[in-house]
Each structure stands twice: as structure tokens, then as C-alpha cells.
Amino acid sequence: MSPPIRVLLCDDQELVRAGFRLILDLEDDVEVVGEAADGHECLRLTGEHAPHVVLMDVRMPRMDGIEATRRLVAAGSPSRVLILTTFDLDELVYAAMAAGASGFLLKDVPRDQLVGAVRMVARGDAILAPALTRRLVERFVAAPPPSSRTPAALRSLSERELEVFALLARGLSNAEIAADLFLGDATVKTHVARILTKLGLRDRVQAVVLAYESGFLQPGRAHD
Secondary structure, eight states, rough: OOOOOEEEEESSOOHHHHHHHHTTTTTTTTTEEEEEESSHHHHHHHHHHHSSEEEESSOOOOOOOOHHHHHHHHHHHOOOOEEETTTOOOOTHHHHHHHOBEOOOEETHHHHOOOHHHHHHTTTTTTTHHHHHHHHHHOOOOOOHHHHHHHGGGTSHHHHHHHHHHHTTTOOOHHHHHHHHHHOHHHHHHHHHHHHHHHHOOHHHHHHHHHHHHHHSOSSSOOO
């Protein structure tokens, strides 16, 4: 049997941490290794316990979740960060994605989705709900003016890879991309891995950030 997925809970509200712990402790393959009430404590406990996944609140005293995420990524920590946000989508969530978070969850996420998200992130995937991604992008991304040219950062991609990248950046899963482009799942997986490698991106979340900040995709519409 594989060792359990180690999770660190980081939220300044004790009741929120207790609720997530109650859910995760029911899973045989998940172990909550600690709880932090602010970013400083999160960094310390991450160093002590080396969690696979950090469930990170955005607004906390002393050090917020954005700065804590930024420092973890800059230090080369293998721990993956899942940002916790309210339904209103805190304006700092996009900054957390840019800082290197592997996705975001609503604080009222159903139990099964929380557990599934933890497992996905632990194995190296990213959490991108298309509807939330679009709303997040449209509210908080200051996109460059539209351009008919491919941004310089993406010129290493082939025409097919650009097609996959556009769908990937809109939050589609590999299966959804495969259906849209009439490709096999394995082919899409290969394309995605190659795209991330060529662009030097950690995961799909960073692909979303690059796509919109470069102007490749415009908020409110898909890439032509």
C-alpha cells in the first residue's frame, strides 16, 4: 500500500481547519500532518512535515497565502498549493495562481470534490474549474490589446500545440480537449506535457496565467 498523502491545513479560522480535518481524516490514503493559522506558521510546518499538499487560505494575519505560496515555490518546495477562496473569488486568487499555486477551491466545496482535488494535486495535476477560471480571468486580468500574432513566449509551439494550449488555458481537461480536437487521450497527454516543458511551466495553472497575461487569450472570448 502506498504511503498516505500528507496534507497541511493553512487557515486563520480554527473552525474551517477543523472541518477540513474532519473530512480528510476519514480517508485511508490521506493524513493531515499539521495546521497553520498564518503564512509564517505554514512555511515552518511545511519545512518540518514536507506535505504533499497545502490547503492555503488567502487572507491571513502576519503573512497571507499569496506570499506564503510565493516563498514555497521560490524555495523549490515540492509541496503543491491548493488555494481556498470564497464564492466571491477574492481578488488575490489570481495573484496566487501567478505565484505558483496548483489551483483553487471554494471553501464550501462538497466533501468528495475536496478529497478528489487533494488526490489530483498530490499526483501532479492542477485544479481548474472552467466556469470559475473564466470568471476569475474576466474580473482580475488586465489583458494586453488583442493581437493577430502569436506572443513571442509561445512561438516555440507547433500549430497543433497552440490548439491544445488554447483549450488547456480555458480550463478544459485532457478528455475534453481530446473530444474537441478528435484526438486520443494519450495523444493529448503527450501534447500537454510537451507544451509545459517547452514553455518552462510547472503545471496547467501557469499555462492559464501565461495565456491571458500574454494576450494569447482575451477575457470574455476564446482564441480564434
